[in-house]
Amino acid sequence: MKVFAEHHDMFRATVRAFVEREVMPHVEAWEAAGRIPKTIWPRMGELGFLGVEYDEKYGGAGADLFTTAVLHEECARSRSGSFAMAVGVHTDMASPHLYWTGREALKEKYLPAICRGEKLCAVAVTEPGGGSDVAAISTRATRDGTHYVLNGSKMFITNGALADLYFVAARVEAREATRRHQGISMFLVERETPGFSVSRTLEKTGMLASDTAELTFQDARVPAENLLGREGVGFYEVMRVFQRERLVAGLHAVAMSERALEDTIAYVRERHAFGGPLSEKQIVRHKLADLATLIEAGRRLTYAACQHYADGGEAVREVSMVKLFTAEMANRVAYDCVQLHGGYGYMREYAIERFARDVRLFTIGGGTSEIMKEIIAKELHL
Ligand SMILES: Cc1cc2nc3c(=O)[nH]c(=O)nc-3n(C[C@H](O)[C@H](O)[C@H](O)COP(=O)(O)OP(=O)(O)OC[C@H]3O[C@@H](n4cnc5c(N)ncnc54)[C@H](O)[C@@H]3O)c2cc1C
Incomplete structure (x- = not known):
């Protein structure tokens, strides 16, 4: 299955070089600090990584979904799930709310x-x-006049402690509706609010x-122009962006699993037991063959869903299958790869x-x- 063109390969080489030089040497320090330094973001912006599909008039690159796929695969190969996730949230889980539904003035103000x-x-959310x-x-x-006043709290928010812009789902009281999802709207909230x-x-x-982070909104006054899209349609926007989020999660799961498999293959070649390398034991070889097959299946499922999505299809069924399959797959890979590392697989000093x-x-x-x-079952019209 040929998915990437030559320009994707060139972009991959650029991202890989950046990740190897400017991310991987710092992964342990960032883990210990519990944060990724904010200096990484302007650097990634300079390299053109942060608006890959956005229009050039906002500072984006006007590229395609497979360029985005390359970005996330290479970030995930860093051996830092945290780094990959932070990038994914910024580029494909949060900012699309503005790009897709923000008013022109708002886009001009924030997207660059x-x-x-x-x-x-x-x-x-x-x-x-x-x-x-x-x-x-x-x-x-x-x-309230020219503003919306937000009250409530949000939990488990990625980039939550360090972000400058928050895309927040809230229920608009005036639109209290017969159907629960109808009152929800999305707002762009500045950190300084x-x-x-x-x-x-x-x-x-x-x-x-x-x-x-956990976030609190206590009479937070947000300008009315920071409403994204029409009042009350936020639920659908959340679902729309979830599609992209789940594709990116699939790309991360596959690329991280592949890296883990490579690391495990290197380990079992080096590690000796009972007179020879682990890599020569049939049960080890079969386990690795199973994992390689599983990862390949995850990759193909993910690329097929990316293609369907890029072609403009709804792809709800495909994307949900990607999210389900690759998440479970990555955990199976993790269990087996830790097992193959023996005691070292349980030690902090090993990336596995x-x-x-x-x-x-x-x-x-x-x-x-x-x-x-649940989503896939619904699509089966049982
Ligand atoms: C590290 C981390 C980062 C995150 N980042 C973000 C972020 O940036 N932004 C954001 O908005 N959210 C974020 N989340 C939240 C994440 O999306 C939620 O944790 C997730 O959607 C599950 O919601 P919950 O934790 O409230 O679990 P619950 O919804 O309470 O579910 C608990 C359990 O019940 C099961 N369950 C629930 N409903 C059903 C059902 N109908 N049928 C069968 N089983 C069901 C669930 O599958 C789960 O196993 C993050 C979470 C974590 C842990």
Whole structure:
């Protein structure tokens, strides 16, 4: 299956060189610090990585979805799930809300700074009371003259502690509706907005370099022009951006798993037991063959869904299958690769240990495996 053209390969070489030189040497330090330094963003902006598909008039590159795929695959090969996720949230999970539904003036105001890496983005949908049931959002937005006043809180927000711009889902009171999802709208909230605060940074199992935060809105006054799209249609916008988020999650899961497999192959070649390298034991060879096959299946499923999505198809079924399959796949790869590393697989000094903690998120974040199954089952018209 030929997916990438020559220009994609050239872009891949550029991203790979950046990741190898400017990301990988710092991964452990960023994990220990619990954050990625903000200096990385202007650097990525300078290299043209942060607005790959956005129109050139906003500072983007006007490229295609497969260029975006290259970016995320190479970021995921860094052996830092945190770095890949931080980039993915900025470029494909948060800022598309502005690019797709923001008014022209708003796009002109913020997109160039987003593409230059001067303004870091986060997306805030999940609340302390629940994430899967998006229609149950309880953060309120009340119109007051030229502003909306936001009250409520958001939970588990990636880039949440360090972001400059937050894309926030809130329920507009005036549009309280018979159907729960009808009242939801998306807002662009600046970090400096009075009444907005980062209430705490959360301690996690994995993705340690990614700052994950709880956010509070207490009479936060947001200019009415920062409403994204029409009032009350935010639920559909969240679902639309989720499609892209889930494709990116699939790209991450496949590329991270492939890197883990490479690391494990290198390990079993070096490690000796019972008179020879582990790589010569049939059970080890078969396990690695199974994992390679699984990853290849995940890759093809992901590329096929990318193609369908790029062609303008709804791709809900395909994208949900990608999210489900690759998240479960990455966890199977993690379990087996840790096992093949023996005791060293359980040690912090080995990248495989971080991989196993990082990918645990994949069956939870961006829509759980159970929710993916619900969506796929709906598509089966049972
Ligand atoms: C590290 C991290 C980063 C995140 N980043 C962001 C972010 O940037 N922005 C953001 O908005 N959110 C973010 N999230 C939130 C994430 O998307 C949610 O955690 C996820 O959607 C699940 O929601 P929940 O945690 O409230 O679980 P719940 O919705 O409470 O679900 C709990 C369990 O019940 C299951 N369940 C729920 N409903 C059903 C059902 N109908 N049928 C069967 N099973 C069901 C779920 O699958 C899950 O296993 C992040 C989460 C984490 C952990």
